[in-house]
Amino acid sequence: MRSSTIDTTMATFGTLSDRLTETFKNLRTKGKLSASDVDGTVREIRRALLDADVSLDVVKQFTATVRERALSDEVNQALNPAQQVVQIVNEELIGILGGQQRRLEFAKNPPTVIMLAGLQGAGKTTLAGKLAKWLKKDGHTPMLVAADLQRPNAVTQLQVVGEQAGVPVFAPEPGNGVGDPVRVAKDAVKQAERQQHDVVVIDTAGRLGIDAELMKQASDIRKATNPDEVLFVIDAMIGQDAVNTAKAFQEGVDFTGVVLTKLDGDARGGAALSIASITGRPIIFASTGEGLDDFEPFHPDRMASRILDLGDVLTLIEQAQQAFDEEEARKVAEKFATDSFTLDDFLKQMQQLRNMGSIKKMIGMLPGAGQMRQQLDQFDEKEIVRTEAIIQSMTPSERHNPKLLNGSRRLRIAKGSGMTVTDVNQLVQRFEQASKVMKTVAKGGVPNVPGMGPVPGASYGGRKQQKKKGKSSRSGNPAKRAAENAAIAAGTNAASAGGDAGGSGFGIGGQNAPSGDELAAVQKLFGRG
């Protein structure tokens, strides 16, 4: 019996959000909550949080609070007690994760000094590059400082990262044990003043929480440069030791904020909860990939929703808005409406979609995506490349008018793109269907998207509740439409001058909706036959 529970926890419910979703499945369907319901739920939450590496003390505190609130009058008087429990958990999670989103503090008199500290391998140097690039995009003129003189070739790594980010690197010492990091940091601030860099990002050596000597060095750097922000960089995959480490750094250097790295793995949540709860310091940024752009401000409410598997909808929207050229989007929306959407535009859309980053990552942010993790793993992004190949093997006039595509043209295209005629046929068919759906959207309609249902705790602004429309003739693949919507939502919203709610196009596949079929449909859209 024991081994079976282990297997399910390990294999099926890999993450905290999956576990809680499973726990709440039973709650959602029940009308009333008994004390034993609550106890059962609380036990599951405890187990889920421990499996997610939330520190034991935090788990105890958290579950005690949830239990108390779940048994109190506020739930009994509620219309749907089960939803209320979900909301309590959500609220408590947000509370621990820091409530409001906290922004970076800039100095009144530049340069703003930002110091990075953390364990070895937490990802400080990579993060320095990401932060610098992000600051630069935001109109700042940052400078990176190589004060990790410990790890072999950390200085070289920072120089490469700086070059990739297009940001100068102050590296007067070769590193590998040579040079005084405190002095480097101090000189860097002066250098920044001279060269008018308004932000200085100091990369320091990774250290263990128990290494008194290196901790003192970090503390000395802090004293010498008087930073406006000291960011504690920590790996999202860290276990129970997060507590010891965070405490040691708080005592040794003290930090003003936390950056969570490697959030693109499947270990999310645990460390974030523990650190925020124990140190009281806000998590400011989240790092979500190896590219220098895989970096975003941390949103406590979104993280909580993500843990609850409500999906990280807002982040997704923001990314979409960044990647889509508004002008381009307006044109596309016009084209839908006037029926002049061509395969060329289809190709462009797809390329823009790719600019947003990994499709998998995006789908992973959608509500309920936790349930399709396995299918996600099988999703092959190369299908997009194949679809591109097919379209690019067409002549401009064919792309403009797919009706031209007779048998021999299709054969030529298949040969040119290394695909089969069947693949070409399917693409053309999909394109026709897609443009029909998109036309509906562009004209202001909502194509058969299943409603989210009332989402507890999802009270972020601008979220419009979806209304279920009558079944269309092409029902059965809402995720396909979801993806189509994702492709154009930012566009249509921009086109309608922001009047529409930002999330309307994303209000898809609610708690119970996503299934293997739907993901298959997404795959279909991107070219899988």
Added chain:
Amino acid sequence: MAERSWSLKGALRGMFAKPTIDDETWDDLETALITADFGPAVTDEIVEELHEKVDRYRTTDPADLQRMLRETLEERLARFDPTLHLSERPAVVLVVGVNGVGKTTTIGKFAKFLRNYDRSVVVGAADTFRAAAVEQLATWAQRADAQIVRPQQERQDPASVAFQTIEFAKSHGTEIVIVDTAGRLHTKGGLMDELSKIKRVVEKQAPIAEVLLVLDATTGQNGLAQAQAFIEHAGVTGLVLTKLDGSAKGGFVLAVQERTGLPIKLVGQGEGIGDLTGFTPHVFAQQLVG
């Protein structure tokens, strides 16, 4: 400050100092095991097992419980054979793991470890992705007095660097080849496929002696997910546990070892080049429990 020694002693001190075993003792034991990252499942198992033992032997002495805990852990850790198999010539060792666990550092220490036995070693810098990873490995190779094969151009296909490293070993008669790979999160399908390719390419040239998965002791329960993905894609044959010199206990490796059947083969406990040792369950349990 956190406790200097890597051990559960701090967490267990209170409970073993008491005159008799009571409910609080069991609570403390559970807390200690969870805090050491054994995870809720393994913790429950161990607590249950010890409960039975204590009942069977009708003991109330916490000192007995401490001994039983040590024995239980040792017995469970010792179920697998931690021997490194490096008898082929060249013996090819592939080192894999997620980002930041200490792969490159481990390779430096491992090369030194092998050089101490007077084996000739060449390391292959097949981490062509992370900035300056090649230079970092070169520094370690120099410290360990090992040869190094570098990529000939930037962003060279890692599989081809691995290929060239083995070619080098064959033509120079080098006994042991250690191939560094880029850190990758186990959730990235494309990167995991790349790893499979490296393995395929290497296997065409020479049988792979060991594929070592490096796990960071500070990792939590995610370590198991990491191990499973790397086994699937890279055919891991053994585990290396790093960063045991910190305050983390790395308890999750017990679950990893038991669920995957992969033995822990090496343990890294410091930043110095000599801080890598073979894995001895007895010593490990002793250090952990005291």
